[in-house]
Amino acid sequence: MAEDLGFLMLLLSNGVLIGLMYSLIALGFVLVYKATDAVNFAQGEFVMIAGFIAVGTLTVLGLPLWLSVAAALIGMFAFGFALERVMLRKLIGRPVIAVVMATIGLAAILRGLGPFGIFQGTRTLPLPLSDEPFIIGPLFIPPIQLLGGIVSLVFLGGFGYFFLKSRKGVAMRAVADNQQVAMAMGINVERYFGLAWAMTGIVSALGGTLWGNMLGVDVNLALVGFKVFPVVILGGLDSIPGAIIGGLIVGLVENVAAGYVDPYVGGGTKDFAPYVLMIVALMIRPYGIFGKRIIERV
Amino acid sequence: MIHRECGVLKTTYEADMALYPLPIARYTIMALAVLFFGVIPLTLHEYYLSIANLVWIAVIGALGLNILVGYTGQVSIGHGAFMSVGAYTAANFATRLDAPWPVNLLAGGLMAALVGAVVGIPSLRIKGLYLAIATLAGQLIIEWTINHVTFISGGVQASIEVPRPQLGAMVLGTHRHMYYFLLVFVVLAIVGTLNLMRSRIGRAFIAIRDHDIAAEIIGINIFRYKLLAFAISSFYAGVTGVLYTYFLGIANYEQFQIGVSIDYLAMIIIGGLGSVLGSIFGAIFVTLLPIVIRYAMEAFGTVFFSQATVHNLIPALRLTLFGTLIIVFLVLEPEGLNRLWRNIRSYFRVWPFAY
Numbered sequence: 205m206a207e208d209l210g211f212l213m214l215l216l217s218n219g220v221l222i223g224l225m226y227s228l229i230a231l232g233f234v235l236v237y238k239a240t241d242a243v244n245f246a247q248g249e250f251v252m253i254a255g256f257i258a259v260g261t262l263t264v265l266g267l268p269l270w271l272s273v274a275a276a277l278i279g280m281f282a283f284g285f286a287l288e289r290v291m292l293r294k295l296i297g298r299p300v301i302a303v304v305m306a307t308i309g310l311a312a313i314l315r316g317l318g319p320f321g322i323f324q325g326t327r328t329l330p331l332p333l334s335d336e337p338f339i340i341g342p343l344f345i346p347p348i349q350l351l352g353g354i355v356s357l358v359f360l361g362g363f364g365y366f367f368l369k370s371r372k373g374v375a376m377r378a379v380a381d382n383q384q385v386a387m388a389m390g391i392n393v394e395r396y397f398g399l400a401w402a403m404t405g406i407v408s409a410l411g412g413t414l415w416g417n418m419l420g421v422d423v424n425l426a427l428v429g430f431k432v433f434p435v436v437i438l439g440g441l442d443s444i445p446g447a448i449i450g451g452l453i454v455g456l457v458e459n460v461a462a463g464y465v466d467p468y469v470g471g472g473t474k475d476f477a478p479y480v481l482m483i484v485a486l487m488i489r490p491y492g493i494f495g496k497r498i499i500e501r502v
Numbered sequence: 503m504i505h506r507e508c509g510v511l512k513t514t515y516e517a518d519m520a521l522y523p524l525p526i527a528r529y530t531i532m533a534l535a536v537l538f539f540g541v542i543p544l545t546l547h548e549y550y551l552s553i554a555n556l557v558w559i560a561v562i563g564a565l566g567l568n569i570l571v572g573y574t575g576q577v578s579i580g581h582g583a584f585m586s587v588g589a590y591t592a593a594n595f596a597t598r599l600d601a602p603w604p605v606n607l608l609a610g611g612l613m614a615a616l617v618g619a620v621v622g623i624p625s626l627r628i629k630g631l632y633l634a635i636a637t638l639a640g641q642l643i644i645e646w647t648i649n650h651v652t653f654i655s656g657g658v659q660a661s662i663e664v665p666r667p668q669l670g671a672m673v674l675g676t677h678r679h680m681y682y683f684l685l686v687f688v689v690l691a692i693v694g695t696l697n698l699m700r701s702r703i704g705r706a707f708i709a710i711r712d713h714d715i716a717a718e719i720i721g722i723n724i725f726r727y728k729l730l731a732f733a734i735s736s737f738y739a740g741v742t743g744v745l746y747t748y749f750l751g752i753a754n755y756e757q758f759q760i761g762v763s764i765d766y767l768a769m770i771i772i773g774g775l776g777s778v779l780g781s782i783f784g785a786i787f788v789t790l791l792p793i794v795i796r797y798a799m800e801a802f803g804t805v806f807f808s809q810a811t812v813h814n815l816i817p818a819l820r821l822t823l824f825g826t827l828i829i830v831f832l833v834l835e836p837e838g839l840n841r842l843w844r845n846i847r848s849y850f851r852v853w854p855f856a857y
Contacts (some may be wrong), residue, residue: 220708243631270853294833300630301577305771309828316821372774430642433635441631476646483624486636490628 214344214379215463216456221349223455228356228498229411229428230435230447231363232404238380238442239400242292242303244310248429250404253314254280254412255421259327269332276409284405288398315423329416352414356451359410363403364444380442434478438485440495449493452480519700525682538677543681549675553793558684559746562691564769566738571767572776573704574731575711576625579777580637581739582762583644584621586755587742588614590654593753600820603748610744611737617644618736625728629714641760664747674748683729684745691738695778698734707731711776746781755841768824772831774840782838791827792820 210469235246257279261272295303338345367373378386379396387393414427435454461477512518514544522528567581588610595601595609621640625633648655656662667674674683698704706727709717718724747753765788773784799816831838
């Protein structure tokens with residue numbers, strides 16, 4: 205019995221930490237949706253590209269680690285900004301499917317460009333962390349997950365503060381709320397659209413570094429993006445606390461489900477359980493736990 | 503389709519809605535029939551016919567998806583999964599019950615329609631982005647279920663071998679046989695879609711797409727028609743899946759993963775949303791693109807890369823070009839190839855007299 209409890213505790217602690225790392229990636233999605241009402245189906249590919257930049261500058265250019273992480277951050281910031289200018293600004297006011305398909309197309313491009321890069325195959329992204337997990341009683345915590353959880357919490361808190369208190373954050377909320385009124389108050393709406401995408405780039409760069417260290421950097425890193433949808437639907441598409449709670453729920457559910465169901469069905473529950481949960485959420489509460497209740501019913 | 507409509511003045515709704523807008527349209531269709539039923543299959547090599555078969559299968563799937571996305575305005579990222587439902591239903595009917603192909607085809611289509619309608623139920627409450635994500639969830643859940651339930655798929659990563667379809671005593675073994683077999687269904691699908699869109703149901707679909715609240719006010723039962731759109735569209739998808747299974751000879755879940763759903767969405771966006779001709783153009787375009795890329799890379803790729811890299815790059819290049827095309831069409835020509843075709847036609851309508 206004690207062993208069972210230990211196993212459950214292990215699953216739960218893993219779920220919390222992984223969940224926080226999902227929250228970090230989901231945060232990128234939420235930022236864009238909150239400010240621009242656009243959906244980013246290429247969130248996983250953003251993370252992948254960030255990983256590529258970090259690994260590329262680290263191994264090919266031989267930069268020290270902190271510089272390559274900085275390169276990933278700056279590169280993704282510029283990428284987000286440029287992307288909004290070149291592609292997404294042209295799609296403003298078009299139906300949802302246009303934006304959805306455009307970001308799916310973007311995802312295809314980024315995934316296709318991966319192998320064209322400087323290297324092929326999976327590369328590791330070494331961070332100065334030991335591989336030895338911390339063992340606390342029954343818990344078994346890899347340092348990277350702990351770091352990931354902490355970084356996620358710091359940034360989620362940081363963005364929460366940014367939106368609540370800072371001038372730019374308030375302006376961005378105004379843009380999200382009503383673009384015309386924001387314009388009338390002298391806010392440069394288009395610049396804030398660009399800023400939102402650039403902030404998504406930054407979040408993705410962090411996600412790329414952390415997830416890249418954990419999973420290795422290759423095209424499959426983009427699959428992390430599939431976890432974003434259950435997280436944001438559960439938490440609410442436009443809510444930062446929602447991203448945290450959603451991430452935690454998804455992390456816990458998939459770990460517990462994988463721990464108890466996988467032995468019977470032969471694997472894969474991890475990818476399946478969050479979506480079942482999401483369908484239920486869509487049926488009962490489509491705007492999520494913290495989302496705005498503006499969903500149109502027809 | 504190809505003829506010029508110079509000086510056509512329509513004075514009745516019947517004339518406007520007619521399948522053949524002009525007497526000459528009959529001859530155009532006849533010429534196309536001769537081309538596709540006679541000239542192409544009798545002159546081309548088996549290999550090219552196998553490519554043509556892939557195109558025909560894609561045409562049926564793209565028509566089905568266009569009914570849902572283009573005409574009814576409901577997004578679906580789950581059509582690959584609906585195809586797999588059709589494919590596995592037919593494969594199980596064929597291997598367990600030894601059922602003949604018409605039974606399998608119908609069973610596959612109907613089962614897919616049922617599953618599609620179930621996945622479409624959330625469309626009652628949610629739309630747009632939420633529906634897109636819900637259908638994406640449908641895709642992943644169906645994929646997982648088929649892969650993990652041994653009764654359906656014969657085990658994880660397994661595939662089911664399906665016997666070739668038979669007409670009387672004749673086994674449709676070659677690509678030339680399959681060409682005729684598939685072309686019959688393509689014709690049925692095209693005529694079916696054209697007629698569906700001329701009917702009460704089709705007009706209800708279009709009304710829901712254009713303004714759902716207004717549609718409800720004029721007395722259209724939105725929920726029923728949305729589910730009907732999902733069911734009809736998934737029926738096409740199921741039939742596509744069954745035909746693809748007969749084409750390959752095996753049912754395998756890898757042929758119907760999320761990438762397939764996106765391919766079909768790309769077809770109707772590149773071809774043109776809400777247009778039968780556009781679905782056909784898009785299906786041809788997206789199916790031929792990787793084949794053309796492969797030829798081009800094999801011919802010219804070695805100039806820039808080594809032989810080994812060329813083979814690695816082909817799928818990557820395909821993905822990149824594919825994504826670029828989707829974005830280019832969305833940004834520059836949202837109505838797709840169909841609109842380009844119409845522009846060309848209207849240029850030549852009064853040509854060479856410019857008035």
